[in-house]
Structure formats: C-alpha cells, structure tokens
Amino acid sequence: MKGRLAMRNASVASTLPMNQLMNVPTNPLMNPLMILGMIWVMSLAGLGCGDPARAPFTLQINSADVVQTAVDQIEIVLRPSVAGQRFAPQADTTHFGGTVTTRVTGAGEFAMFVERAYLDTYAVPGDLMSAFIVGVPLLMTTDAGQEVPEDPTVDVTFIRGGERIADARRFVVWPLPDGGEVSVRVLCDRDGGFARQCLNNNPIADSGTLPTDGGM
Numbered sequence: 001m002k003g004r005l006a007m008r009n010a011s012v013a014s015t016l017p018m019n020q021l022m023n024v025p026t027n028p029l030m031n032p033l034m035i036l037g038m039i040w041v042m043s044l045a046g047l048g049c050g051d052p053a054r055a056p057f058t059l060q061i062n063s064a065d066v067v068q069t070a071v072d073q074i075e076i077v078l079r080p081s082v083a084g085q086r087f088a089p090q091a092d093t094t095h096f097g098g099t100v101t102t103r104v105t106g107a108g109e110f111a112m113f114v115e116r117a118y119l120d121t122y123a124v125p126g127d128l129m130s131a132f133i134v135g136v137p138l139l140m141t142t143d144a145g146q147e148v149p150e151d152p153t154v155d156v157t158f159i160r161g162g163e164r165i166a167d168a169r170r171f172v173v174w175p176l177p178d179g180g181e182v183s184v185r186v187l188c189d190r191d192g193g194f195a196r197q198c199l200n201n202n203p204i205a206d207s208g209t210l211p212t213d214g215g216m
Helices: 002-015 032-047 116-122 195-199
Strands: 058-063 073-079 093-095 100-104 110-115 132-137 153-160 163-171 181-185
Touching: 058 153, 073 132, 110 116, 116 132, 163 181, 163 195
Parallel strands: 058 181
Antiparallel strands: 058 132, 073 110, 073 153, 093 100, 100 110, 153 163
C-alpha cells in the first residue's frame, strides 16, 4: 500500500510545473525589482517621457557602507570619455512627481538629480553585501543613437547636507541597450572624513561634522 501511495505521489509531482516543485513563485510581482521596472514603465508612459514600449537602461545602485537614511540626493553624471565630445542638448525635465530632474549641462554632460523622496518610494532592502538597492532609469530624451567614440563613464554620488559623502565611477556601454542594466556600487568617502555620516541619520552641522551628542 505504501508503495502504491509513493508511486501516486511521484506521478502527481511529475505533472507539477518546476517552479511549484522548487517552491518558486510564478508571480513576477513577488520580485521587488520587477515591481520597480513595471512602475518605471507606467510612470514614463503617464508622464510622456520617451517611448513606453522601450524599457529604459537602468542603474542598479547599491552600497555596503552607506545607509539609505544618510542620503539626501543622488547625483548621476554621464560623461563622454573623449575630450570635446558632448551629448545633444536636453532641457531640464522632471520625472516621478518631481523627485527626479534631468538635464544636459553646459559642458555637454547628461546629469540626473534623484531626491530622497524617490529613494523612500523605490529603494528596497539589500542583501548581506548591500545596505539598500535602488534602480534608477537613465532618462535620456536625446538621441540615444548619437555617435560617441568610446563608452562613456557614469559617476554616481551620494549627497548629504550638501556634502558629497560617497561616490562611484564606471563605464557604461553605448548606445544604451533598451532594458539593459548595470550595477553601481557606491562607497563611502572615509578618507574624506565621512564615515559617521555614511552610517547614521543624524543631522550634519554647518562645519560638515556631526554633533558630538549624536550616536552611531
């Protein structure tokens, strides 16, 4: 009898999808980063920013030594690698309810300014190696196909109380592939004296240092 029951259970199990056998959810909404991707596409479509059928190229920004509450703003600057190369002009544009501003600077660099309210909405807890992760789509309305001799660099800076407390730099492929993404790991500027500012949410004094009565 036990043998028949075992054979029956094995037969039923063989008809189940692999994701159920491994207890993996089929609903993509269970993945926080997929939720963000869907929200971005819907937000861009609603704001009239670009082609909603084209998924934006995304920076997956994370940090192991900066807590989310320590970041007031994220500054993202995409720079052509060749001197004299410029991105096509782009007027100041706001996205996501005014929490993200994009522009092409006078130097021909594409810049994004991501406010804390965006982080509060879209950042997700990190893993053992990251305090938090936030996906930021590069919202370039200029021609992504314009010729750039070499892959540009992207600088990501965490700003707190007007101080640049953490940064990262890496290359990104050009042209930016639709739906592509890269990970950018931002590190605290400990050499600049910002170790404590990166690890807590105490206010920064005018001198750029934390009040002496603040704790970690």
